[in-house]
């Protein structure tokens with residue numbers, strides 16, 4: 006059912022009909038995924054969250070002309086995205102592979118404090134297990150996380166967190182520069198944030214137009230109904246303006262091509278690591 010039709014029907018039909026529809030849909034999805042797993046046994050792909058192996062992962066995403074035209078990385082329809090056992094996504098497996106790698110000893114210290122915005126399901130489970138009360142997961146919508154948070158106004162003191170994960174969030178925030186400053190403020194000096202966004206490969210300058218307000222037009226221009234921009238290569242300059250030093254970590258810097266293919270990562274997607282310097286650079 007498309008989104009606009011659903012909104013219209015919600016105003017007309019009683020709520021129990023939607024509950025029934027969702028129950029049917031969930032049962033149908035479970036049956037579909039079970040059949041997919043039976044049809045696609047094998048060991049071509051493996052999931053670094055649940056450890057399962059599969060001949061294929063499930064496809065995900067939606068194709069739109071703007072995504073192809075602007076070559077927006079980590080957007081659009083992709084095959085081999087969702088693990089059919091635990092549901093982990095390609096971009097989530099990439100972050101976990103990075104954190105587990107020899108380049109990061111972060112997971113060994115359960116005293117680390119971590120803030121996770123718009124938490125991805127599998128990462129959230131892992132972080133809860135490892136960091137316990139030192140792990141805060143938050144979202145503007147309280148249904149999606151344990152803590153309600155507006156990242157342009159974070160309710161934590163300066164220099165509080167060792168690390169932040171805030172993936173595929175900034176493209177939703179009108180005042181992204183304020184959000185970036187807030188993320189920088191609550192990080193400890195030498196702390197770091199992973200700040201993935203859908204990034205255009207051929208736009209030098211970020212495209213944003215705040216007069217575009219309808220969901221249909223946002224989908225057409227920005228590639229998703231609730232995005233307010235498409236970031237270009239000046240995304241990194243915006244992060245630097247907030248005080249971060251940026252490092253882009255390549256998949257091939259610590260994974261073999263076989264590992265990349267097995268995890269079915271998004272081709273060429275770097276980890277965007279924003280580090281809070283221990284000193285302030287002169288302007």
Ligand SMILES: [Zn+2]
Nearest residue numbers: 052055088091
């Ligand atoms: Zn899995």
